[in-house]
Amino acid sequence: MENFVVSARKYRPSNFNSVVGQQHITTTLKNAIKNNHLAQAFLFCGPRGVGKTTCARILAKTINCQNRTADFEACNKCDSCTAFNNNASFNVHELDAASNNSVDDIRNLVEQVRYAPQHGLFKVYIIDEVHMLSNAAFNAFLKTLEEPPKYAIFILATTEKHKVIPTILSRCQIFDFNRIQIKDIADHLTHIAKQENIEAEEEALRLIATKADGALRDALSIFDLIVTYSATNKLTYQETINNLHILDYDYYFKVLDAVLAGNIGQVLLTFDEILKKGFDGHNFIVGLSEHLRDLMVCKDPETVTLMQVSESARARYLQQSEQTSISFLLSALNICNQCDINYKSSRNQRLHVELALMKLSKLPQAISLAALAQEDSKKKA
The missing domain is CATH 1.20.272.10 (Zinc Finger, Delta Prime; domain 3)
Structure with missing residues (x-):
């Protein structure tokens, strides 16, 4: 039996154009790549499920792409893109600060930064939930973040910007992600329903989008739940309100x-x-x-x-x-x-x-x- 892949992973955006509801972010990042104005440290902040880590990965893939398209998107065909898509890229390093928040974890990361990339132009370090780092870890990170090697780029992501110390904030280019509009989420769910050959009522998708409260990942999780609940490949408004226990x-x-x-x-x-x-x-x-x-x-x-x-x-x-x-x-x-x-x-x-x-x-x-x-x-x- 083929393994089921949740919609949040299956339909995760692979380029800037496919990111939902964050055009102000994607346009700025594409222009930075186009004009070669890339900062060496970014801070992506906003609510959960709005595309912070996704945009960080797309940026990491695009800046190392060997054959970027005319509108400065990753080609998804070159060796660098293929390695990234297969989770085999040595130029992109992800750290979950929720479970690696000590001084030693940051020291190990700083040690890695010293080595230049074997292939490609940049080594990208994505640190998720960066607000979970301890004060000592933040302080150990300061010098490297202020004066990194020219090939190193840091992308920090957080849902709680106010917990990041000011000295870190001052060293980063800050991008604020918005809650995604109900219409944008509903349109995206309509597209996925068509891809999956699911007959979905507009009212049902609107209700899911409203319940998600601006988080696309939450909307996709609810969508998967309702589709699983339905005996047929049909997503109705009545089944949605029954399953989510929402008052009609x-x-x-x-x-x-x-x-x-x-x-x-x-x-x-x-x-x-x-x-x-x-x-x-x-x-x-x-x-x-x-x-x-x-x-x-x-x-x-x-x-x-x-x-x-x-x-x-x-x-x-x-x-x-x-x-x-x-x-x-x-x-x-x-x-x-x-x-x-x-x-x-x-x-x-x-x-x-x-x-x-x-x-x-x-x-x-x-x-x-x-x-x-x-x-x-x-x-x-």
């Missing part, structure tokens, strides 16, 4: 429709159904706040782009937002926010949420009465 946004539309109709009984029955499915009341009220926020965003054509949802879902939000007023949404958001703040200190948490939902159900009526009272006072004036 249909419930929020249903609750708000009942609220706008002033139907307290229907609101409470829907909330009871949500609790019976194993969802937490606190998560529900936070989700309802987000739903109200999205409806508020729909009120202005310029802010609709802030919604990270599919086109079909956006149409539903636009439709429901037309049934609500700004004053209702602001008051409802305030009620949900107060419920969220006081939830953990409440003795009866279910009643606490139900009370907030009852207030929401009476809100349209209260706003109408306030508007009538205001009109009467104007007429009398």
Whole structure:
């Protein structure tokens, strides 16, 4: 039986053009190679799963490539690229600072730096999780990092830049990696699904991208999980929300429709159904706040782009937002926010949420009465 390779490894970018959502980084690195303006020490920092180590490896491969392409990418065909792709390159050294963080580990690395490469132009040292180095190790590394041999390039990667000492930061060219946008992750997942002959619903991929919180590696791990869970080569929205135990946004539309109709009984029955499915009341009220926020965003054509949802879902939000007023949404958001703040200190948490939902159900009526009272006072004036 053929060994399964997880998507994060199988579809790991092999050149700058295939890196997702970090164009500001890849463009700068390609221009540095093109103009021969390579720094001798780089610091790649940003959240997990956004491509720091991947970009470090691509940079290491590209600068030693013997036949770079016209747009300064690695050819993936020369001896240097072939050796790198087979994990057999003697010019690229990777060190995991999480488990090699002592002074002796850094001294061994500094000893290796003294020897020039046998083939190729550069020896590249990639140090992952560099913030895990001890202070003594950092200090042992300082001199080499400041005045390395011309053939040595250091690429440091970290998720916690604030833990790297200032003397190291001042010796590095710093690149800040962004969280990857939901649309970029969803588009990448669509491409992978096509490659794997998996029929995937757009809503499902959007949901995975949202759950990943800007980390492409997390998105690919979730994608593999849902595909494994599915009996067929089909990835559906319903299976995705069931597997990830996420509350379907249909419930929020249903609750708000009942609220706008002033139907307290229907609101409470829907909330009871949500609790019976194993969802937490606190998560529900936070989700309802987000739903109200999205409806508020729909009120202005310029802010609709802030919604990270599919086109079909956006149409539903636009439709429901037309049934609500700004004053209702602001008051409802305030009620949900107060419920969220006081939830953990409440003795009866279910009643606490139900009370907030009852207030929401009476809100349209209260706003109408306030508007009538205001009109009467104007007429009398």
